[in-house]
Amino acid sequence: MPEHTIAPVIRRDVPALSSRAAAPEWGSDVVAEMLRRLEVPYVALMPGASFRGLHDSIVNFLGNEGPAMILCNHEEVAVAVAHGYAKMTGRAMAAAVHSNVGLMHATMTIFCAWCDRQPVLVLGGTGPMDASARRPWIDWIHTADDQGELVRDFTKWENQPASVAAIPEAILRAWQIAHVEPRGPVYVCLDVALQEEKLAGPVALPDLSRASAPTAPAPDPDAVRAAVEMLVAAERPVLLLGHTSATRHAWDDLIALAELLGAAVATDRSGPTSFPTDHPLHQGMWRSQSHDGAAEAIRDADVILAIQKLDVAGALRGREGHPPRLVNVTLEPYAVRSWAEDHQALPHADIWLTSNADLALAALRAGVERALGAPARRRAEDRAKALASLSNERRAKWTAMNDARRESRPILLARALTELRAALGERAADTILAQGPLGPWPTTAWEFTRPRAFLGHDGGAAVGSGPGIAVGAALGARGSGRPVVAVVGDGELLAAPTALWTAAHHGIPVLFVVANNQTYYNDEEHQDQVARARGRPSENRWIGQRMDTPAVDFAGLARDLGAEGIGPIEDPAGLAAAFRQAVAAIDEGRPSLVDVRIVPR
Numbered sequence: 053m054p055e056h057t058i059a060p061v062i063r064r065d066v067p068a069l070s071s072r073a074a075a076p077e078w079g080s081d082v083v084a085e086m087l088r089r090l091e092v093p094y095v096a097l098m099p100g101a102s103f104r105g106l107h108d109s110i111v112n113f114l115g116n117e118g119p120a121m122i123l124c125n126h127e128e129v130a131v132a133v134a135h136g137y138a139k140m141t142g143r144a145m146a147a148a149v150h151s152n153v154g155l156m157h158a159t160m161t162i163f164c165a166w167c168d169r170q171p172v173l174v175l176g177g178t179g180p181m182d183a184s185a186r187r188p189w190i191d192w193i194h195t196a197d198d199q200g201e202l203v204r205d206f207t208k209w210e211n212q213p214a215s216v217a218a219i220p221e222a223i224l225r226a227w228q229i230a231h232v233e234p235r236g237p238v239y240v241c242l243d244v245a246l247q248e249e250k251l252a253g254p255v256a257l258p259d260l261s262r263a264s265a266p267t268a269p270a271p272d273p274d275a276v277r278a279a280v281e282m283l284v285a286a287e288r289p290v291l292l293l294g295h296t297s298a299t300r301h302a303w304d305d306l307i308a309l310a311e312l313l314g315a316a317v318a319t320d321r322s323g324p325t326s327f328p329t330d331h332p333l334h335q336g337m338w339r340s341q342s343h344d345g346a347a348e349a350i351r352d353a354d355v356i357l358a359i360q361k362l363d364v365a366g367a368l369r370g371r372e373g374h375p376p377r378l379v380n381v382t383l384e385p386y387a388v389r390s391w392a393e394d395h396q397a398l399p400h401a402d403i404w405l406t407s408n409a410d411l412a413l414a415a416l417r418a419g420v421e422r423a424l425g426a427p428a429r430r431r432a433e434d435r436a437k438a439l440a441s442l443s444n445e446r447r448a449k450w451t452a453m454n455d456a457r458r459e460s461r462p463i464l465l466a467r468a469l470t471e472l473r474a475a476l477g478e479r480a481a482d483t484i485l486a487q488g489p490l491g492p493w494p495t496t497a498w499e500f501t502r503p504r505a506f507l508g509h510d511g512g513a514a515v516g517s518g519p520g521i522a523v524g525a526a527l528g529a530r531g532s533g534r535p536v537v538a539v540v541g542d543g544e545l546l547a548a549p550t551a552l553w554t555a556a557h558h559g560i561p562v563l564f565v566v567a568n569n570q571t572y573y574n575d576e577e578h579q580d581q582v583a584r585a586r587g588r589p590s591e592n593r594w595i596g597q598r599m600d601t602p603a604v605d606f607a608g609l610a611r612d613l614g615a616e617g618i619g620p621i622e623d624p625a626g627l628a629a630a631f632r633q634a635v636a637a638i639d640e641g642r643p644s645l646v647d648v649r650i651v652p653r
């Protein structure tokens with residue numbers, strides 16, 4: 053364990069309780085009891101009367117523990133916190149959102165969790181469905197006859213139990229479905245009247261020891277044999293990695309498989325770190341400085357093994373006329389809905405391995421180990437040497453590019469990240485990047501060398517999801533000793549700054565770097581493109597985009613929300629001290645933010 057450890061305690065507000073009921077007395081106590089039995093650790097929430105019964109049960113029946121509340125100031129943040137927690141831990145926590153208006157606020161981040169295939173248990177309220185029991189006006193506004201309809205197209209399941217007796221199964225089913233691959237968000241809507249119903253007697257709760265999780269789908273052995281044959285015979289094999297599981301054994305299997313085959317590896321910034329980016333076989337990562345390396349590997353490949361890559365067809369664009377042979381390990385066909393086109397273009401695979409990625413990997417690794425004869429091993433070694441020298445050359449080029457702009461003002465993101473790593477010292481390699489910037493990631497300034505070194509993007513490409521996801525990831529990383537960092541745009545942070553208050557309130561240590569270019573730069577680029585295409589003045593691209601008058605005081609905003617606020621840092625010479633201060637704050641269990649004035653790209 054390094055000498056610094058991240059404060060493991062999340063602050064919880066402790067209720068004053070003279071005594072606590074031993075068994076559920078009210079409808080919502082049953083919900084709370086189920087959450088406890090399922091070991092749901094937290095409920096992120098923005099309060100609302102449509103779940104005041106549940107709120108009371110968590111505080112006065114459970115004692116605000118197992119699960120404990122994480123108080124948020126916007127439902128979008130509450131769901132994003134749960135999303136980030138799932139990205140970090142692989143497990144769902146709950147988010148409670150107010151009847152219809154709260155759910156409306158939450159829709160964007162529910163969509164993000166859906167696109168990112170992450171489990172979140174969203175709880176909501178409605179009603180009373182019995183109109184004769186409604187308070188005038190407010191209960192009518194906040195009752196929807198079919199509230200789940202709002203999120204049906206981007207949840208795996210939603211349900212509104214019609215009796216207290218039906219609640220336990222609804223919660224259990226939702227929990228199970230959320231965790232079965234492809235994972236995703238689920239929604240359970242709880243009628244106010246049921247929550248506030250006084251129980252006449254005990255409610256039967258399921259025996260959870262008999263509610264084991266369904267096993268993961270294993271690959272078809274014949275398909276594995278065919279895939280192994282294809283991989284071993286390949287001249288220029290490529291591993292194309294996406295949303296892999298980031299478990300230690302998947303990580304080890306991937307490295308072993310790549311080395312056995314002498315395969316080029318291309319990774320994706322959408323998913324979590326699946327492969328060490330400083331490995332000599334790693335040729336590039338999409339949406340990073342090394343993007344071209346990944347694209348070149350794909351261009352030259354004769355056989356591609358794609359693993360849980362969500363947009364295989366997109367990655368293979370340009371190869372339509374002379375497609376490589378493709379083994380596609382995926383469960384994506386089970387995640388297809390008809391509302392959003394997040395299923396991406398349809399890839400044409402020679403072997404479609406419908407399987408859990410870890411099981412397929414283990415089988416492929418074992419198969420390749422057995423099948424690889426001496427001549428094939430020699431070919432693989434030669435390939436590996438050639439790939440290593442290619443990646444070395446590219447690395448030297450990127451490092452030189454970054455070094456040449458070291459003193460740039462506004463500051464180069466690569467320089468800022470190098471300084472941040474220096475401030476993290478020996479913990480840099482263990483640091484978790486919970487969210488990255490919109491612009492390309494400066495590969496050589498910050499390599500991802502451990503599982504979950506980067507957690508992948510937000511799924512829905514939705515401005516405002518990042519801050520909550522980062523706070524949720526830090527909540528999930530609690531006690532791991534791994535520092536959590538998020539690099540977010542100024543536009544991104546401004547859309548959901550209150551995530552900082554949640555982190556400050558609960559003592560969740562997360563270090564935000566605001567990559568502040570004082571504009572919605574991504575969209576400036578779009579306006580530039582349109583103007584050029586139309587022969588109009590591109591110098592007007594900044595209008596309706598730039599945010600420099602007045603300049604936002606991000607450090608002041610962070611301080612007002614209870615976090616350590618530092619900056620703006622305009623001179624690269626000021627970065628080291630700023631990051632030391634920010635790291636010291638997270639070491640004390642407090643969130644911090646450093647506002648860095650960066651050059652747009």
Ligand SMILES: Cc1ncc(C[n+]2csc(CCOP(=O)(O)OP(=O)(O)O)c2C)c(N)n1
Pocket residue numbers: 489490491513514515516540541542543544545569571572573574575
């Ligand atoms: C909810 C939502 N609104 C708008 C957009 C469109 N959009 C994409 S990137 C972007 C700019 C974000 O600005 P910032 O976070 O500062 O990053 P920068 O492009 O400046 O690096 C916008 C507005 C979006 N993706 N999501």
Ligand SMILES: [Mg+2]
Pocket residue numbers: 541542543567568569570571572573
């Ligand atoms: Mg910006």
